[in-house]
Amino acid sequence: MPHADPQQSSPIQIDVAIVGAGFAGMYLIHRLRGHGFTVRAYEAGSDVGGTWFWNRYPGCRVDIISPEYSYEFSEELQQEWEWSERYATQPELLRYANHVADRFDLRRDIQFSTRVIGSTFDEGSARWAVTTDRGDEVSAQYLILATGLLSATNLPPIPGIDSFSGDIYHTGKWPQSPVDFTGKRVAVIGTGSSGCQAIPLIAEQAEQVTVFQRTANYLIPAHNKPLAPATSRAIKQNYKEFRAHNKTYPFAFFFEAIDKSALEVSAEEREQAYEEAWGRGGLMFLGTFNDLITSEEANLTAQEFFRNKLRAVVKDPLTAEQLMPDFNLGCKRLIVGTDYYETYNRANVSLVSIKDSGIDEIASGGIVVGAEQYDCDVIVLATGFDAITGPIMAIDITGRNGTAIRDKWKDGPSCYLGLMPEGFPNLFTITGPGSPSILSNVIKSIEQHVDFIADCISRVRENGDEVVEATAEAEAAWVSHVDEIATETVFKSCNSWYLGSNIPGKPRVFTGYVGWPEYAAELDDIVKDNYRGFRIGKAGA
Numbered sequence: 001m002p003h004a005d006p007q008q009s010s011p012i013q014i015d016v017a018i019v020g021a022g023f024a025g026m027y028l029i030h031r032l033r034g035h036g037f038t039v040r041a042y043e044a045g046s047d048v049g050g051t052w053f054w055n056r057y058p059g060c061r062v063d064i065i066s067p068e069y070s071y072e073f074s075e076e077l078q079q080e081w082e083w084s085e086r087y088a089t090q091p092e093l094l095r096y097a098n099h100v101a102d103r104f105d106l107r108r109d110i111q112f113s114t115r116v117i118g119s120t121f122d123e124g125s126a127r128w129a130v131t132t133d134r135g136d137e138v139s140a141q142y143l144i145l146a147t148g149l150l151s152a153t154n155l156p157p158i159p160g161i162d163s164f165s166g167d168i169y170h171t172g173k174w175p176q177s178p179v180d181f182t183g184k185r186v187a188v189i190g191t192g193s194s195g196c197q198a199i200p201l202i203a204e205q206a207e208q209v210t211v212f213q214r215t216a217n218y219l220i221p222a223h224n225k226p227l228a229p230a231t232s233r234a235i236k237q238n239y240k241e242f243r244a245h246n247k248t249y250p251f252a253f254f255f256e257a258i259d260k261s262a263l264e265v266s267a268e269e270r271e272q273a274y275e276e277a278w279g280r281g282g283l284m285f286l287g288t289f290n291d292l293i294t295s296e297e298a299n300l301t302a303q304e305f306f307r308n309k310l311r312a313v314v315k316d317p318l319t320a321e322q323l324m325p326d327f328n329l330g331c332k333r334l335i336v337g338t339d340y341y342e343t344y345n346r347a348n349v350s351l352v353s354i355k356d357s358g359i360d361e362i363a364s365g366g367i368v369v370g371a372e373q374y375d376c377d378v379i380v381l382a383t384g385f386d387a388i389t390g391p392i393m394a395i396d397i398t399g400r401n402g403t404a405i406r407d408k409w410k411d412g413p414s415c416y417l418g419l420m421p422e423g424f425p426n427l428f429t430i431t432g433p434g435s436p437s438i439l440s441n442v443i444k445s446i447e448q449h450v451d452f453i454a455d456c457i458s459r460v461r462e463n464g465d466e467v468v469e470a471t472a473e474a475e476a477a478w479v480s481h482v483d484e485i486a487t488e489t490v491f492k493s494c495n496s497w498y499l500g501s502n503i504p505g506k507p508r509v510f511t512g513y514v515g516w517p518e519y520a521a522e523l524d525d526i527v528k529d530n531y532r533g534f535r536i537g538k539a540g541a
């Protein structure tokens with residue numbers, strides 16, 4: 001199989017340059033090699049795994065059931081790998097990534113500890129000139145951004161942060177060796193999924209934990225448990241059907257909604273349905289009724305049930321009130337967690353609501369809110385990510401007519417199908433803005449995009465063409481279609497990283513496509529329609 005030769009003189013000539021060696025980059029290498037393309041991936045980390053390489057904070061787990069959150073491109077792989085728990089931990093997911101890299105001999109086409117810093121499209125040759133922070137110069141026909149949804153960490157610009165005398169860790173860039181909190185006073189800023197997963201475990205070790213919460217979120221119990229061998233065997237006997245079936249659901253994972261409105265049943269029936277969903281746990285809680293994401297009135301019934309659950313767990317009434325979210329359930333991604341609310345019943349854990357005040361500053365010895373300083377030895381920033389577009393905008397990418405992606409997207413990202421921004425020929429984004437990505441089992445979305453791209457560029461090559469690019473009309477129509485669908489849901493009714501509104505100054509644009517099966521059908525139609533919305537031709541034409 002042809003592969004890129006790193007000994008070649010500069011610039012290295014390859015068919016496809018890939019940015020990132022997480023789950024998307026890894027499958028790209030495998031799939032494109034299979035089509036005879038020369039590929040090379042550039043990865044900032046020192047090994048494979050992407051999100052699961054960097055997020056090593058205590059308690060880090062996936063929120064989709066493990067046998068679903070995995071590749072299906074190789075039957076042998078899915079038969080031989082054994083998941084040990086319902087929701088895999090980060091170490092297990094990283095072992096899986098390493099296993100895949102070894103099994104398919106992926107590392108020979110990955111350059112680690114290398115960050116792509118710039119890329120310019122040459123209109124004459126229709127090739128991308130790619131540069132890295134290690135001085136590499138690469139010429140590639142295609143540039144594929146497998147940069148991940150949650151890889152650019154959000155470091156909040158809190159005044160005085162550099163003057164803190166203790167250690168500061170961001171959950172998304174956690175040290176490779178475990179952090180010992182024994183005897184420490186720990187401040188945690190942020191109560192999204194990362195903070196809520198980490199806090200219970202940090203609290204077990206630390207002397208004291210103070211949690212700084214700007215927005216209370218909804219956490220649904222995971223009810224995590226070992227994956228029974230019989231369950232695993234049953235799935236493996238019919239893996240193909242299991243995968244196909246799960247992709248018929250709106251987010252491409254098993255999500256059986258009761259096909260009734262929350263408003264059409266009696267109060268008793270509703271309560272019972274919520275109890276059962278709570279007992280099952282996980283993201284599926286949002287599917288207890290078929291209109292929780294489309295009707296605010298229906299959503300209110302789920303909120304009320306949730307609040308009662310919370311009051312029953314958290315003993316201190318003021319803390320319980322502060323932990324109550326005040327927006328539609330599911331508007332921000334639900335958190336799937338274990339023992340989070342129970343942790344506030346511990347004597348060494350306290351909650352500081354900074355909803356109205358924010359944090360004034362970080363001093364050398366602690367965190368200052370109003371007139372009060374909360375002393376601490378360690379700060380954990382669980383402050384999330386500049387999602388989806390952050391890692392793309394961090395690269396100096398210049399397309400046709402010298403247009404920079406940073407300029408094109410300054411008022412919000414526009415991208416045809418979440419796969420290709422117009423004006424950037426031969427450049428693809430995996431799970432880019434406007435695709436189901438953030439609202440899906442992302443491994444299914446990755447495989448879908450990689451397969452689409454591999455088939456598309458093979459077709460370009462077979463026809464003797466050199467360029468594929470999105471048309472401006474197709475992109476504009478797609479962007480408004482994505483927004484139209486989102487407007488019919490509760491997803492735009494709060495501030496979330498789905499909308500970019502967690503990052504100061506970022507344009508507020510909904511970046512997900514609601515409805516995986518409809519999106520999949522659209523991609524199929526587009527291919528049948530001879531790549532409708534794309535222009536395919538010769539370089540320079």
Ligand code: NA7
Nearest residue numbers: 156190191192193194195214215333382383384385497502
């Ligand atoms: P999230 O979900 O974006 O959570 C970040 C948290 O940090 C959230 O509570 C934020 O409050 C808070 N935050 C961010 N900036 C600040 C400042 N400046 N001051 C105080 N608090 C702040 O990121 P996660 O890493 O937890 O999870 C990301 C996804 O990973 C998650 O949805 C799962 O899909 C897996 P805010 O809500 O913005 O008011």
